[in-house]
Amino acid sequence: MEPFIRNDQYNFIRDQIQVLVNGHTSVNDREVLSALKSLVLEKSINLFSDIKSEQLIMLNRLGDIHRKEQAGEYLTQLKQFVIPFKEISLNSLKKLWPKVKKLKMPPLDDLCLKETSYLGWDDAGSQKKYILVYQDSKPIGLQGHFTPSHKKGICAICNKLEVVGMFLTEKKGVAEGTFTKRGNYICHDSAKCNQNLTSLKKLTEFVTLCK
Incomplete structure (x- = not known):
């Protein structure tokens, strides 16, 4: 899969994942957590106007994150698909x-x-x-x-x-x-x-x- 995420989009997703982790740390209500997960996924996916199926699968995985360790592992994997800034001479x-x-x-x-x-x-x-x-x-x-x-x-x-x-x-x-x-x-x-x-x-x- 080719890089498809800008740096600012990656940072936005990173912050949304932190919101999700904080929710799982402080909230026990399953309905509330389900609503939070849906909101985080919606905001993250809506960053991309023309998203491909394999990219969508990658982004949907963030909804399964509950803990800080999972967040770190996911973000490391996601970083592979960030578009690097163009080198210049x-x-x-x-x-x-x-x-x-x-x-x-x-x-x-x-x-x-x-x-x-x-x-x-x-x-x-x-x-x-x-x-x-x-x-x-x-x-x-x-x-x-x-x-x-x-x-x-x-x-x-x-x-x-x-x-x-x-x-x-x-x-x-x-x-x-x-x-x-x-x-x-x-x-x-x-x-x-x-x-x-x-x-x-x-x-x-x-x-x-x-x-």
């Missing part, structure tokens, strides 16, 4: 940011491509953060000044409470010589942000606003 990155003379490659050694919906990395020297995301299979590059806040706030990308910083972009205005600045608080740790993502909605909105 330094030359490809330079095409996205042609005016950046000393563009640094993101730290890819410890990066798990199956846990990545977007690529984000910092350049401490220029106090900038670079973000790479694919939309309709096309790479989109964003850059902005990044100022860590060292405080927790709601991230504009994953919509979770994390340590954030201000990502500030600047675009040319309609009138000559004018500029429009837009700022968003986003996760300081992009890897953690990717683990939090359970939908691409906020990420898409963020990219649309910044590009």
Whole structure:
């Protein structure tokens, strides 16, 4: 079976499985547990608009999970079917940011491509953060000044409470010589942000606003 699950969809299913495990830990009523199982299955399966029979069989198995150990085993198996983030070269990155003379490659050694919906990395020297995301299979590059806040706030990308910083972009205005600045608080740790993502909605909105 070919990979068919995005990272954000995997994270959503992971969270739904946790809901199911918590239910079996705290509830004894069979009818309640049956309703919870049906809801979790419905939400997870509805992530996919065109699902194949073998994929459906795989997803239906999550309804049999009762314990934490079962959840771990199932998620390990499910991870095999996650679509990895597309690898990219330094030359490809330079095409996205042609005016950046000393563009640094993101730290890819410890990066798990199956846990990545977007690529984000910092350049401490220029106090900038670079973000790479694919939309309709096309790479989109964003850059902005990044100022860590060292405080927790709601991230504009994953919509979770994390340590954030201000990502500030600047675009040319309609009138000559004018500029429009837009700022968003986003996760300081992009890897953690990717683990939090359970939908691409906020990420898409963020990219649309910044590009």
